[in-house]
Amino acid sequence: MAQSTQFQAPDLSDERILRIVAGIRPCRHGGLRLEAQQLGSKTLIHNYGHGGCGITLSMGTAIAAADLLEQCSEADAQIAILGAGVVGLTTARELSLRGRKVTIYAEKSGTETLSALAGALFLPVGIETEHPDIGHERFLNILTDSKHALDQLDQARYGIQDLPVYEPAFAADSEFLFTNGTIAPPTDLDLLPIPGPPRSGRTFNATFIHTHRFLNTLIEDLANAGVEIQSRSFTDRQELEHLQEPTIVNCLALGSRSLFDDQSLYPARGILVHMEPQDLGYIIHDGYKYMFPREDALVLGGCFDEGVWEDTPDELIADEILAHHRRFFGLS
Ligand SMILES: Cc1cc2nc3c(=O)[nH]c(=O)nc-3n(C[C@H](O)[C@H](O)[C@H](O)COP(=O)(O)OP(=O)(O)OC[C@H]3O[C@@H](n4cnc5c(N)ncnc54)[C@H](O)[C@@H]3O)c2cc1C
Numbered sequence: 001m002a003q004s005t006q007f008q009a010p011d012l013s014d015e016r017i018l019r020i021v022a023g024i025r026p027c028r029h030g031g032l033r034l035e036a037q038q039l040g041s042k043t044l045i046h047n048y049g050h051g052g053c054g055i056t057l058s059m060g061t062a063i064a065a066a067d068l069l070e071q072c073s074e075a076d077a078q079i080a081i082l083g084a085g086v087v088g089l090t091t092a093r094e095l096s097l098r099g100r101k102v103t104i105y106a107e108k109s110g111t112e113t114l115s116a117l118a119g120a121l122f123l124p125v126g127i128e129t130e131h132p133d134i135g136h137e138r139f140l141n142i143l144t145d146s147k148h149a150l151d152q153l154d155q156a157r158y159g160i161q162d163l164p165v166y167e168p169a170f171a172a173d174s175e176f177l178f179t180n181g182t183i184a185p186p187t188d189l190d191l192l193p194i195p196g197p198p199r200s201g202r203t204f205n206a207t208f209i210h211t212h213r214f215l216n217t218l219i220e221d222l223a224n225a226g227v228e229i230q231s232r233s234f235t236d237r238q239e240l241e242h243l244q245e246p247t248i249v250n251c252l253a254l255g256s257r258s259l260f261d262d263q264s265l266y267p268a269r270g271i272l273v274h275m276e277p278q279d280l281g282y283i284i285h286d287g288y289k290y291m292f293p294r295e296d297a298l299v300l301g302g303c304f305d306e307g308v309w310e311d312t313p314d315e316l317i318a319d320e321i322l323a324h325h326r327r328f329f330g331l332s
Pocket of ligand 1: 049234251252254
């Protein structure tokens with residue numbers, strides 16, 4: 001039996017609540033769309049459908065999209081990236097590092113996007129991977145590439161940190177998370193070293209990404225590399241013909257549903273309660289009921305509501321989330 005020190009309980013009092021936020025995860029039947037297509041005179045590479053783990057996969061899908069692009073685009077072709085969430089920004093970074101001239105076009109960028117809502121824990125959940133075209137092996141390669149690329153970054157500048165995760169015994173089974181080596185295997189504990197009613201469970205170390213810092217640093221590095229982000233909203237794919245770049249990478253996430261008529265995209269709503277930041281040094285993970293100590297907010301999750309497009313923060317669900325975490329820590 002392994003046991004470690006007792007951690008501090010969070011302060012979950014009403015006065016510490018900052019805001020309630022809601023966002024729609026860009027899920028896709030069949031999983032990621034990473035493929036090339038000819039659209040009139042343009043070569044188009046799709047990179048979307050990251051569901052509940054877009055921060056986790058972003059660096060890996062950026063590499064996969066750049067590899068794909070190199071197979072079907074002239075070496076000196078200028079590149080347009082559509083979208084400036086985590087997927088667009090990491091793809092722009094990868095292509096810029098490979099010497100490409102890149103311009104990003106997006107309605108919103110960085111911390112204005114859905115990507116800024118994410119915790120974010122490096123965990124490949126909330127995504128479909130079983131489609132034969134996607135293949136489990138390709139998914140695991142992307143995951144491995146992503147972890148490797150994250151490890152190469154300046155951890156402090158990009159807001160990347162290793163934190164212990166504690167899962168109560170009744171948490172959803174997720175043994176597959178530990179099979180490909182990107183997350184070290186868990187250790188079973190008879191007693192979790194966290195405040196609240198005594199409970200057994202397990203612990204593992206995981207990579208945690210302070211999303212705002214991550215997105216802001218990506219944008220800073222892209223600006224230094226001469227990558228411009230232009231504010232632009234697309235309503236019809238014919239508009240893409242007018243872009244000056246011959247090669248386009250589509251990182252529009254849910255925006256791809258109407259623009260590229262991809263009905264496989266579907267929503268999974270998440271609601272989070274942001275409390276004042278608290279440097280607790282650990283994560284609680286119990287499926288979508290999680291607690292992440294982000295530097296700008298203590299993030300309390302949550303939910304994964306498949307099929308729900310409504311993204312206004314729901315007070316009743318937020319109350320349930322708060323009540324759950326207060327019970328968990330014996331605070332109510
Ligand atoms: C509550 C919640 C918690 C999450 N937690 C985690 C986590 O812990 N770990 C993790 O890895 N992932 C997590 N995720 C998932 C992650 O946030 C997403 O998978 C990821 O942000 C998707 O990134 P993206 O760049 O594809 O999409 P987005 O961030 O949505 O970016 C899309 C971009 O396209 C632009 N765009 C769209 N349509 C148009 C248009 N028509 N014209 C012009 N621009 C357009 C947008 O403005 C934006 O720039 C979470 C998600 C939610 C909602």
